[in-house]
Amino acid sequence: MPLESNARIVGELASRGYNAEREAVTLLAGADDAAAALEAAVEAAPDDALRITTDHVRAALDDRGPVSNDGSDGAPSGQPSATPVNDDGSPVETKGSGVANETGPTAGVGADDRAGGRDDPGSDEDHRGAAHDRDPSRRELAVGNDMTGHSTGTGEYADFVRTFRDRYERLSGLLRGRVNHRPAEAIADMPGGSDAAMIGLVNDVRSTKSGHWLIELEDTTGTFPALVMKDKGLADVVDEILMDECLAVEGTLADDSGILFADSLHFPDVPRTRVTGGADRHVQAALISDIHVGSEEFVADAWSRFTDWLHTPEAAPVEYLLIAGDMVEGVGVYPDQDEELDVVDIYEQYELFAEYLKEVPADTEIVMIPGNHDAVRLAEPQPGFNDEIREIMDVHDARIVSNPATVSVEGVEVLMYHGVSLDEVIAELPEEKASYDEPHKAMYQLLKKRHVAPQFGGHTRVAPEERDYLVIEDVPDVFHTGHVHKLGWGKYHDVLAVNSGCWQSQTDFQKSVNIDPDAGYAPILDLDTLEMTVRKFT
């Protein structure tokens, strides 16, 4: 039984009921006959041990005589580096992301600047592998905006009204300081020619015959139309407007007070200057999504390379794993899906996913939200999984929360959202503002609108709740989505927007619409500096 990889060793130990220390695993992997070493280590462990430690392994290896590491018990941390883990499978910096990084507006998030450091084995291991101490006691993880178990809506008309009112109230609050809002009702009574401003949800946007735009805004008192003249230089802004987002318009009333001639438009937006959070130690989080276990296209090899890498000293600081939905391929997501499933049974899909998750070091903190392929309702917000599926995924005590949810990781606020609305943003907006090749730009739009899925009645499905959980009330430090299977990241007003790729190679459907997914990438976020590196595992 070849036991060359760390992940397999962990799996093997897990199957025997043992947890293992990282160093111990590395030692085992480095042994000449890893399988035998593992057997011996298990033998050596006391009956009541739950965790295989380096001591056990050394004891075992020593017992077996001068097979390896002869007399090397003094240098536990240096040892593993002498036995490189699978050269061909080892992670490399992604070239693609490097290029995107240079051309994109994302300077400063760089992978390249630290790539050099990483690639230098000496400094790497000395600095990180040896030094990093995965100390669970120093971890801080809190979840906000989680509506799991609090879905109080019953699908009544009043629930919908409540949701939209909550959206209006919270988002208009962000704009009130900037304009002098008058209710629609009041504006209609103002004398013609007066200056006026209104904050409302966009009820309608259309272009007029003469090439101007008519925007109808709605507040709790009614609607009022605003005309954006084509020569105002606002075309660019109008292009970005989506239905049902919250917007402020400032301008002058027409003589008959029937319409507002807009001078300026304001989005709730993210303030440019803001104090960002950060961990007070060097610790990292891996941001991934769209694993799609159960699909014929799930890239198991890449996944294993990723989890192998997580076991290396280099990855020791990766103490958090945030998964933004689509753990499995699901059932009934599209017609005749069963013909393309590797695992047809939804429960088996989650069981298999749990198996794959076991490859991740046991002491990693994991947070997951559901996606549109998962076995929860499609309408957003999506509550976390039901108890049956939670039990199946009961690995490493992962936290399962709703989509969207905010996760506070050692002082860094991460907004996790699966990203179904990105399709719509990309479809509605001009290509230079949002495209599948630059999904982070679509995310900027959502940040600007301070709402993860503004448009109602189209692609995105809404489940009415007592409040609008999709509003981005507090500005996050990191915005993490998936869904579109494309890798892209960048900073918008100091918020790092990351669309992690996926773990599923191109499907027939994607081929037919010419989408080339970015499979097998793991963005790794430094929680202390908020800088990010993308690692490629294919």
Next chain:
Amino acid sequence: MRPDDERYFARLEERLDEAFEVAETAKAQGKDPEPEIEIPVARDMADRVENILGIDGVAERVRDLEGEMSREEAALELVTDFVEGTVGDYDSRAGKIEGAVRTAVALLTEGVVAAPIEGIDRVELLQNDDGTEFINVYYAGPIRSAGGTAQALSVLVADYARALLGIDEYHARTEEVERYAEEIALYDRETGLQYTPKDKESKFIAENLPIMLDGEATGDEEVSGFRDLERVDTNSARGGMCLVAAEGIALKAPKIQRYTRDLDEVDWPWLQDLIDGTIGKDGADGEEGGSNDGDDGDGETDDANGEDEQAGDANDDEGDDDSTGPTGPLRPKPSQKFLRDLIAGRPVFTHPSEDGGFRLRYGRARNHGFATAGVHPATMHLVDDFLATGTQIKTERPGKAAGVVPVDSIEGPTVKLANGEVRRIDDPKEALAVRNGVEAILDLGEYLVNYGEFVENNHPLAPASYVYEWWVQEFEAAGADVQALDDDPHVDLEHPEPGEALEWAESYDCPLHPEYTYLWHDVSVAEFEALADAVAGGEVVEGVLAIERTDRVASALESLLVEHAATPDSLRIPTWRPLARSLGIDDGLRKEWNPADLPRQVREWDGGDNAVKAVNAVAPFAVRERAPVRIGNRMGRPEKSESRDLSPAVHTLFPINEAGGPQRDVAKAASTMDDRGRRGRHELEVAERACPDCGTHTYRSACPDCGAHTEPHYECGDCGTVCEPDEAGRVECPRCEWEVTAATYQEVDLNDAYRSAMEVVGERESAFEILKGVQGLTSTNKTPEAIEKGILRAKNGVTSFKDGTVRYDMTDLPVTSVRPEELDVTADHFRELGYETDIDGDPLRHDDQLVELKVQDVVLSDGAAEHMLKTADFVDDLLAQFYDLPRFYEVNERDDLVGELVFGMAPHTSAATVGRVIGFTSAAVGYAHPYFHAAKRRNCDGDEDCVMLLMDGLLNFSKTFLPNQRGGKMDAPLVMSSRIDPSEIDDEAHNMDVVRRYPLEFYEATREMADPEVVEDRIKLGEDTLGTDDEYRGFDHTHDTTDIAMGPDLSAYKTLGDMMEKMDAQLELARKVRAVDETDVAERVIEYHFLPDIIGNLRAFSRQETRCLDCGEKYRRMPLSGDCRECGGRVNLTVHEGSVSKYVDTAIEVAERFGCRPYTKQRLKVLDDSLESIFEDDTNKQSGIADFM
């Protein structure tokens, strides 16, 4: 034409003339929008073309050309006439081209469908980027009804005209080319195309077409790239353009090429690349391409696609056989296609090619042969009445769908009763008697399909069942004196005694009679041996063979369809000698062979699952395959026979705004008080008409002051200029250059109009329950109908269609010979109608003689007859009380309708066909000659269309009532054909075979799965008689049927209650029928009906519109105020929990009960959880007991 036929048509036209005379007198009174009859009579296709187009001189020219050339060539020839101005009165070049294109399409569709007028909007000249001019043809959705060939040819005609007029070619801009490709793909996704060109093909066509194809938007979905193009008006898909490019040019390239070759002026060399399929093939996914070019054949409106696959596959099988030696019988490959989109409540009768299902028998019954399927009436009853005459079934082969007809001269179903007895049932009465005791339907009986159906669908002949008509020809060929035996009163050749059958088989070298040929191909060799042992070990008591009852033997007998009774430990077979002999056992029950006698090849035939070879190895005679091919099918639409009512129903085409309430009650509107206290005053949008005599302005067609006929008054709404219509009927203001209509808002005293109308016809309000009007008129000039007509309609209980006619819809079925008796009329009636002899040439004396139907004679369903009686009363009242003329019909009972003329008319067409009522049927269908249906451009696979009473159409139809939107002229009798020319009908009907017997060669050919053409010379088809004296007669059939209305009158689908009840019945039937896999049915119902319903409604719920309950205002999103912004009323959802979750529990229950796949169950579970998550409050759920501790 034979004198007989001449007389027949003369009789029809005589009655037609009578009616015209009366109607003309009535119309001349000027009480209608036009003072003349508005349905012109067309004697032939040329007339229809001219009438539909309204271009003078076309008919004459078409008749000239018709003798000399094909219709396609004539269409091209006419282009010259249009260009030179000898036909049509067009000044502009665009007009000439438009005329030529429309005429071409009309010619190619025989002047019946609406495509030429509705499908081509206009032709215009536009400029290329280099300043030269090009032609743009603007198509609309209804071009669909023209079919691919006519669509494609319309482009060629436009190009030919272009060349003759010296106009330049169209040079597509790059973005336009890209747009075509994107748009065609979009249209295919949204609406679906029969043939979808690859992007490369679309682009190639767009680049090379010398004519620009354009059209109006037909869908809501917009293209994402290539928007807002200068020369393309819309961002949505243009359906007409997509159809012409894809189903026309791309699909019919080979056909067009034939004509471009003959034209010097037109050169489309690029067609060759399309035909070769080299375009779009070099890509990664160019698999098909070629295969699609194959079926350019005939199928204008239809479905030929995909059938080639089967043919191909079958041939592959053959190939295998040749190389490895025969290992199994030749069979068509099962096809699942017909099971797609199975709906709850519409059962499956036979899974694809499944044992126990419908057995294919060849032949044409007299009520059969034009996309129909003959089913035994006993079967109809046994499938719990789900099948009735006219019910549509979706079928595995040869076509896609068929209308069911009852045929009792074929074998009925075989059932197993609760007491273990296995019995074949050939009598519908017996079927009803035993129905409750049926435990399983072992076999559904035979399924009659005629040879012509295989020709029409170009489907390889499937191996024939061994039946009497085949056997008797083999018997004769073997030397038997069939004639003598047939004459012998002691011999029944079709159903001989077992002894006779065995003797014939042994003394002549002829296969065993089909009556005693069992379905050996359905049992395995092992079962065969077990059965032989059981029979050899049995004993004969009082002539009945009793054998030991074991499951294996019982199941073998059931598969073989051997009738027997059962006791707890024995099976008793009354007719056992042929069975024993076939098993190689003599009359003394001695088995004459050992297992070792069966050679390996026999044992391994078809993998050992087929005992035919084994039987032939041990029996003393040849035994043929009894029923090698089973035809899978399921229920499609139910049959239809009901009056066509608008919704809500309309008695009079008179507008009453909202004042009539949801019922559109004229009386209510007439009594509504306005805010000034006046009753029945309403501001209505109606036509302004002027009296030529006294100058009075009114909305009425007759002047209220002097009674003269009024004319529409066209006054430009902007400048007040009074305009006159031009020759084409268009009215344009010369100053403002826009179209002017006569419609204006006028204050109308509805109360007075209503009361005075009642006075005119001398009726009181008590004469009718309610008089319903319309909210508003949709016609161009908004000319209202006289309320009087509505009053009389209401009085007689009929309602009006949008064009003023009273209509009744029926499913179409063909019949070529009838018995007066079955039509509830007498031989006397028939003789009065001109029928003199029966089909054998004997004088017609008795009600039960079989008579060949004349082509324009129709049979009304009971419901239609009743409706026509009411219509006749209405028409008579109208003549007497409104027009002051004598009554025309004077009907008292329905026999009085016999001999009266009706119109038959199909949707999407614009030409009515005159028919004559000859009788009635209790089946809920309209039986008529297949040519009559084909003249209306219908086939009989479940299609339905309407009949109208002749005089009603003449008096009440007016073009001025037709809606002015796209498609408004469809389904309106713009012209009527008084006689059917068999050469000018849908050629689908020409493929019907018209013989009394199929020859032996035919049956032999089926065993080879030959193409139907192979025997085409041996079997006469309708097309063989075209243009001869026999074109109206000699429609022989191979199978008779006792009555054309046997079986249930209505399908259970229509008599059962709600969807759940229907589905339960469907699943119960699935459980009973051996050929149906009930789990699969349950799966499919869930997959195709319940899941899409739940998913669709769930999706709709989470992105729904809302609507004000008080004023009806719609909101895309819930108003923030919560209340209606218009009226302050209560707003509510349009999709509620109830409609989302209505099927969930049932679906879960069905999935559980029928053992559906976990995949299906899990999908339901996930959905159920989603519903709970959305519609239930997490914090308010049932509390566990722990909460109380």
